[in-house]
Amino acid sequence: MDVTGNAKRKRHVDTGTLTVVLKRIIAENGREHIGGYAFAILCLVVVALSTAFTAWIMESVVNEAFANKRADLIWVICGTIFLAFVLRGFATYGQAVTLSKIGNNIVAQYQRRLYTHLMTLSVGFFNESRSAHLAAQISQNVNGIRDVLNLTVTSTARDALTLIALIGVMVSKDPILSLIVFAVAPPLLYALRYVSKRLRSATRESVELNSHVVGAMQETVQGISIVKAFTMEGELSRKVNLIIHAAENRANRIARLTERTSPLTETFAGLSISSVIAYAAFRSIYDGVPPGAFFAFVAALLMAYDPARRLAKLQVQLERAVVNARMIYDLLDLQPMQRERPDAKDLVITEAKIELKGVTFRYGEGDHILKQVDLVAEGGQTTALVGPSGAGKSTIISLIPRFYDPAEGAILIDGQDISHVTKASLRRQLAYVSQQPYLFEGTIRDNIRYGRPQASDAEVEEAARLAYAHDFILAQPQGYETPVGENGVTLSGGQRQRLSIARALVRQAPILLLDEATSALDNESEAAVQKALETAMKGRTVVVVAHRLSTVVKADKIVVMTEGRVVEEGNHETLARRPDGLYARLNNLQTPV
Numbered sequence: 232m233d234v235t236g237n238a239k240r241k242r243h244v245d246t247g248t249l250t251v252v253l254k255r256i257i258a259e260n261g262r263e264h265i266g267g268y269a270f271a272i273l274c275l276v277v278v279a280l281s282t283a284f285t286a287w288i289m290e291s292v293v294n295e296a297f298a299n300k301r302a303d304l305i306w307v308i309c310g311t312i313f314l315a316f317v318l319r320g321f322a323t324y325g326q327a328v329t330l331s332k333i334g335n336n337i338v339a340q341y342q343r344r345l346y347t348h349l350m351t352l353s354v355g356f357f358n359e360s361r362s363a364h365l366a367a368q369i370s371q372n373v374n375g376i377r378d379v380l381n382l383t384v385t386s387t388a389r390d391a392l393t394l395i396a397l398i399g400v401m402v403s404k405d406p407i408l409s410l411i412v413f414a415v416a417p418p419l420l421y422a423l424r425y426v427s428k429r430l431r432s433a434t435r436e437s438v439e440l441n442s443h444v445v446g447a448m449q450e451t452v453q454g455i456s457i458v459k460a461f462t463m464e465g466e467l468s469r470k471v472n473l474i475i476h477a478a479e480n481r482a483n484r485i486a487r488l489t490e491r492t493s494p495l496t497e498t499f500a501g502l503s504i505s506s507v508i509a510y511a512a513f514r515s516i517y518d519g520v521p522p523g524a525f526f527a528f529v530a531a532l533l534m535a536y537d538p539a540r541r542l543a544k545l546q547v548q549l550e551r552a553v554v555n556a557r558m559i560y561d562l563l564d565l566q567p568m569q570r571e572r573p574d575a576k577d578l579v580i581t582e583a584k585i586e587l588k589g590v591t592f593r594y595g596e597g598d599h600i601l602k603q604v605d606l607v608a609e610g611g612q613t614t615a616l617v618g619p620s621g622a623g624k625s626t627i628i629s630l631i632p633r634f635y636d637p638a639e640g641a642i643l644i645d646g647q648d649i650s651h652v653t654k655a656s657l658r659r660q661l662a663y664v665s666q667q668p669y670l671f672e673g674t675i676r677d678n679i680r681y682g683r684p685q686a687s688d689a690e691v692e693e694a695a696r697l698a699y700a701h702d703f704i705l706a707q708p709q710g711y712e713t714p715v716g717e718n719g720v721t722l723s724g725g726q727r728q729r730l731s732i733a734r735a736l737v738r739q740a741p742i743l744l745l746d747e748a749t750s751a752l753d754n755e756s757e758a759a760v761q762k763a764l765e766t767a768m769k770g771r772t773v774v775v776v777a778h779r780l781s782t783v784v785k786a787d788k789i790v791v792m793t794e795g796r797v798v799e800e801g802n803h804e805t806l807a808r809r810p811d812g813l814y815a816r817l818n819n820l821q822t823p824v
Contacts, residue, residue: 252553255560256379260337267333268384274326275388281319283396286531288312290404294523330384334377341373345562353568354634355594366449369562375555382552386545390538397535404528408507433485440478447471485551507532569636569654577656581645582610583741583772585631589640592626600626602795603640608788610645613773615783617814618792624776625666628746631774632661644742662735664748666776668727670719675704675730676711678719682734694737697767700729736767743768745775749782757782780818789814 261268292308357365402409451458451467458464507529515525585608592601601623608614616624629635630642633654642649649657662682670678679691686694692711695701703726707713719727732748745764749757761782777783784803791799791806791814799806799814806814 252556252560253379253383253549256376256556257383260340260376260380264333264336267329271326271329271333271384272388274322274329275385276392277322278319278326278389279393279396281315281322282393282534283400283531284315285312286397286527286534287400287403288527289530290523290527292523293526326385326389330381334381337377337380338373341376341559342369345369345373345559348563348565351567352565354629355568356565358594366446369559370445372555372558375552375557376559378552379549379556382545382548386542390541390545393538394535394542397531397538400531401528401535404524404531408510408528433481433488437478437481437485440474440481443474444471444478447474503532569633571653572651575651575653578644578647578649578652578660580660580741583660584608584610584645585614585742585772585774586643586646587627587630587640588643590627590630590637590642591639592623592630592635592637594635599638600795601630601637604792604795604797606790606797606800608772608774610772611770612787613768613775613783613785614788614790615775615777615786616790616792617777617780617783617817618798619817621794622792623795624792625746628663628744628774628776631742631744632658632663660740661742661744662738662740663744664728664731664735664746666747668719668724668731670715670722670727670730672715672717674709674712674714675707678715678730679733679737682736682738686737690737691733694733695730697736698729698733699762700726700733703729732764741771743771743773745773747776747778749778780814 288308288311291304398409447467448471451471458467587604587606590601590604591599593599600621604623604627606614606627616627618624626635630637631649633649636650644652644657644660671681676688676691679694680686682694683690688711692701695704695711704711704713713721715722715730719730722730728748735743735745748764749761757779765785775783775786780803783789787802788800789802789806790797791812793813799809799812801814806812807818809815
């Protein structure tokens with residue numbers, strides 16, 4: 232089995248064009264928000280027309296008010312200008328608020344989609360991906376989809392329409408002056424296209440580097456005790472500084488490329504405006520042409536500068552936003568390695584008997600961890616897996632819930648191949664306690680209840696008693712309502728493990744998987760929890776990985792493993808009496824295995 236497949240897909244760079252990504256974003260979001268976008272576009276049309284009207288009326292202002300001295304028209308002209316500005320103000324407010332609400336909704340929807348999709352990916356994907364890097368990448372890129380839509384709408388409905396309306400004013404006032412302005416447009420567009428191509432790759436590299444920076448900082452915070460204990464501050468600082476320096480250089484390159492549009496547009500704008508003024512001035516001086524049309528033309532030209540400048544930078548901005556959107560789609564397009572089979576049915580439990588038949592497994596391209604393993608965990612009994620480190624004990628525990636699928640062989644529960652049942656129905660029948668207890672944000676009660684959300688308070692507290700956690704919980708400042716902090720930082724390792732055992736017990740599942748569940752406990756706590764587990768194990772099928780042999784002496788069956796194979800089976804008494812057996816040797820050493 233290749234568990235690196237998702238990671239390889241993750242590193243795949245989408246070569247789709249800006250148009251392809253834009254079409255996909257519109258297809259996924261346009262219909263749902265069509266009403267909001269229609270209102271925003273209407274507001275933007277009002278903004279564009281009111282802006283063009285302000286330029287158009289300048290001819291009347293100059294000719295009637297200053298040249299012809301028509302006092303009777305001043306109030307009409309001023310009133311219409313005031314009304315145009317009021318309409319533009321309200322329209323600007325309406326489109327800004329509407330687009331912000333739509334954008335926030337889109338971000339929230341994609342955050343939900345990403346979270347839901349990530350939950351469908353295999354454990355192998357997350358083992359291949361650094362969690363801090365993944366979280367940083369998502370947080371940086373998810374706004375890209377919103378930005379693509381907002382830039383498209385505002386540029387099309389406001390900037391493009393405003394520019395077209397103002398160009399109409401310019402042409403109507405003086406077609407020859409308009410030709411002078413249009414003559415400089417082609418070189419400008421060509422230069423901007425060149426800049427946008429250079430920016431595309433730089434933006435993706437910048438996102439990757441920034442996610443590494445955030446990820447490195449997050450990992451340092453999470454492992455601060457180890458950092459300080461091993462005086463790693465200097466080494467980690469040098470490492471992070473190198474990443475920050477690379478990210479800074481990439482950000483500077485993006486700034487240079489992005490802002491390169493400013494001297495280009497300003498140069499061409501200056502050339503256009505100076506040429507227009509020179510031509511109009513000579514016409515006014517030598518031909519006696521009235522200045523009103525010229526002032527209206529210049530007003531339209533100056534007003535057209537801002538939307539033209541924004542449109543000139545549009546492709547550059549869209550390239551940056553589309554890069555972010557592509558990286559989100561890279562995640563959303565990942566296909567789960569463990570898809571449900573078309574014939575998958577719900578698991579039906581009778582005895583809860585677990586069988587491994589010829590199971591072979593390896594992680595990625597590494598050596599085989601399990602080699603043709605055959606074993607049976609009888610229903611309602613406790614089966615212990617013991618052996619030296621690297622024997623494959625924890626791997627078996629991971630295969631039963633289908634965190635991974637074996638490369639060869641099959642795993643059956645009550646005769647049903649688990650690869651042919653739905654993962655949800657399989658995992659509903661399992662309770663799992665890992666080597667490293669993990670607690671989630673929330674209270675102690677919340678963390679226990681995650682095992683079975685519908686459990687009552689009484690059932691939560693009973694599970695805590697069985698796990699010998701009730702007394703220390705009551706000793707906390709707020710009892711069961713005490714926040715646990717990040718991954719239970721306020722609790723000891725033994726306390727966190729007992730809460731994870733309580734979470735497994737409240738699930739009331741017929742199969743209990745214990746992966747060295749008492750490894751983090753001191754002797755006193757271990758003895759207490761062992762008694763609780765003995766009670767909880769009754770009537771359940773239990774597969775337990777033993778860290779210390781003393782914890783499994785009462786197991787119904789002990790399976791001894793080494794180098795990925797089963798070498799011995801039996802109970803404690805029979806295995807301990809074999810003079811040349813591995814279990815007997817481990818038992819005599821009385822050291823953790």
